[in-house]
Amino acid sequence: MTFDSIVSFIQQELGTEIVLDQKVDHHPGTIYVSAENLVAVCDLLWRSEATYFDFLSCISGIDHGTDSNYFEVNYQLNSLPHGHQLAISVLLEKPSEGLPTIPTVSYIWKTALWHERETYDLMGINFLGHPDMRRILLPADWKGHPLRKDAINPEYYHGIKVAYDRSEEAAKSWEG
Amino acid sequence: MKEIQYKYHPDHLKNSEPNKYQERDLLPGQMIINIGPQHPSTHGVLRLEVLTDGEVVLDVVPHLGYLHRCFEKHAESLTYPQVIPYVDRxxxxxxxxxxxxxAMGVERMLGITEQIPKRVEYIRVLVAELNRLASHFVALGTYALDIGAFTPFLWMMRDREHILRLLEWTSGARMLYNYIWIGGLYYDLPVGFEERCAEFVTYLKPKLIELNQLVMDNKIFVERTANIGVLDPDLAINYGVSGPMLRGSGLAYDLRKVDGYAVYSEIDFDIPVGQGLMGTVGDCWDRTYVRVQECQESLKIIAQCLEKLTMDYKRDRDFDPRALVPKKIRPKAQDIYVRAENPKGELGFFMRSDGKSDKPSRVKARSACFSNLSIIHEISKGALLADLVAIIGSIDLVLGEVDR
Structure with a gap:
């Protein structure tokens, strides 16, 4: 199926207002949906024979920057039998406190189990309903989420200096 | 020299990498066995927390991140060409x-995919397939080493050395090349490379037959790997498993054929799949079988590339592999997901450019090993502890790619 026919299929099944935005010039074509409708869309795409997206390639969390009020989660879907691809993006507003939340898709595609953990670990996005939401790459007692644009490294971790010291004094002490 | 400082506390390990299973919750006969991060059979710094009942594995919990080097964060502060050495690592x-x-991804963002000269494309495929051979050789050699056979490892390292020297001659480095540039190549192939590479192909053909006799038909190897770690194709797809692991489960899915990127659509080669010749479809033996067969296919591709590079697109004094390399890379604002078949499976990059900067605003690497490893608890349930080693080896992990 082409991108347009997938989009019209979703709109036909779930209503026209469900696709908030579509970007044809992205590769693969991207649709924007809201966080509430994400599971319904994913479930439809996975269940329907016409689309049958059985392979979730990648989940990426994106920080829109310090001057913007949004995070984004991007899902890359692939259908092995049909050979078509689709990207789904969800915009999440930055909450005043706590982590932004989005429902999990890990019971549709198990790939999401680890990819969502990684997104939580590095970007600080909470996936509601995930069976095992722990950090995966960083140590469990690490503070903060380093892929955020405003992330600040802690000065010390277990007594080890974290920040790379670029001062001339430090350079001299290494050379000497 | 500055002294390295570390404040020791006995709870540090417990706090930084807590176990999923606690000693107090164990039933009689159950044990928690910790394998790694410094264990040769984990192929790097992978730590496995294994819950066993006697010698039978009940659950495996991988603990990752010991080789995390912040690739994605680094990529956000580097220009597009500067990211390539990090990708190598x-x-x-x-x-x-x-x-x-x-390189394919950034070229697609710039819209210059169609303009890349054919000679550049063929050289790229040639060196990539040579590297695929080298990677499979390490996978096969170390796998046999895990099972307890020492000879195959030495033989594979010997043959891999020829490939590393060929690639060193091309790019100047043995493992981390920075040879394929955005829009072209670092240099053309060195004079005489085609002849030496053709000699290598003739040299390697009988060696692969020897490998088949030494490893694949070996009774001990078959006993250790057949019917072990059987992976169902539906489960594999659901977990995002790709590459030789997916093909070992009997599904002929290879992105080189599906997408036909670079010049793979013009090249004739087959996709080997697991057939359960020694046991069940999708067992450890089948995954290894697929890798051995893929070596043969890579040789076929290399031979065809060499033919093209000496006949249709032969060496030319005026040919400049850097002619299309852009001076300033500033793609228009877009998202792109580029994928291709690596020796381990589907490697993908999700990239976003904001249209203003010469640095990507987000690069996410979808590594094949990461998804392939996530299935380990499913296929090792009920296996013996010694078989767990066979299962880890058959996944063909490179921890640099798992942790990025």
Missing amino acids: MDYLAAMNSEHVY
Whole structure:
């Protein structure tokens, strides 16, 4: 199926207002949906024979920057039998406190189990309903989420200096 | 020298990498066995927390991140060409393949995919396939070593050395090349490379037959790997498993055929799949079988590339592999997901450019090993502890790519 026919299929099944935005010039074509409708869309795409997206390639969390009020989660879907691809993006507003939340898709595609953990670990996005939401790459007692644009490294971790010291004094002490 | 400081506390390990299972919750006869991060059979710094009942594995919990080097964060502060050396260091056994994917991605963002000269494309495929051979050799050699056979490892390292020297001659480095550039190549192939490479192909053909006799038909190897770690194709797809692991489960899915990127659509080769010749479809033996067969297919591709590079697109004094390399890379604002078949499976890059900067605003690497490893608890349930080693080896992990 082409991108347009997938989009019209979703709109036909779930209503026209469900696709908030579509970007044809992205590769693969991207649709924007809201966080509430994400599971319904994913479930439809996975269940329907016409689309049958059985392979979730990648989940990426994106920080829109310090001057913007949004995070984004991007899902890359692939259908092995049909050979078509689709990207789904969800915009999440930055909450005043706590982590932004989005429902999990890990019971549709198990790939999401680890990819969502990684997104939580590095970007600080909470996936509601995930069976095992722990950090995966960083140590469990690490503070903060380093892929955020405003992330600040802690000065010390277990007594080890974290920040790379670029001062001339430090350079001299290494050379000497 | 500055002293390295570390404040020791006995709870540090417990706090930084807590176990999923606690000693107090164990039933009689159950044990928690910790394997790694410094254990040769984990192929790097992978730590496995294994819950066993006697000798039978009940659950495996991988603890990752010991080789995390913040690739994605680094990539946000580097220009597009500067990211390539970092890409090399993800899967350090197949750096050419990773570079190829990344370069293809940025070229697609710039819209110059169609303009890349055919000679450049053929050289890229040639070096990528050589590197695929080298990567499979390490996989096969170390796998046999895990099972307890020492000879195959030495033989594979001997043959891999020829490939590393060929690639060193081309790019100047043995493992981390930075050879495939955005829009072209670092240099053309060195004079005489085609002849030496053709000699290598003739040299390697009988060696692969020897490998088949030494490893694949070996009774001990078959006993250790057949019917072990059987992976169902539906489960594999659901977990995002790709590459030789997916093909070992009997599904002929290879992105080189599906997408036909670079010049793979013009090249004739087959996709080997697991057939359960020694046991069940999708067992450890089948995954190894697929890798051995893929070596044969890579040789076929290399031979065809060499033919093209000496006949249709032969060496030319005026040919400049850097002619299309852009001076300033500033793609228009877009998202792109580029994928390709690495020796381990599907390597993908999700990239976003904001249209203003010469640095990507987000690069996410979808590594094959990461998804392939996530299935380990499913296929090792009920296996013996010694078989767990066979299962880890058959996944063909490179921890640099898992942790990035």
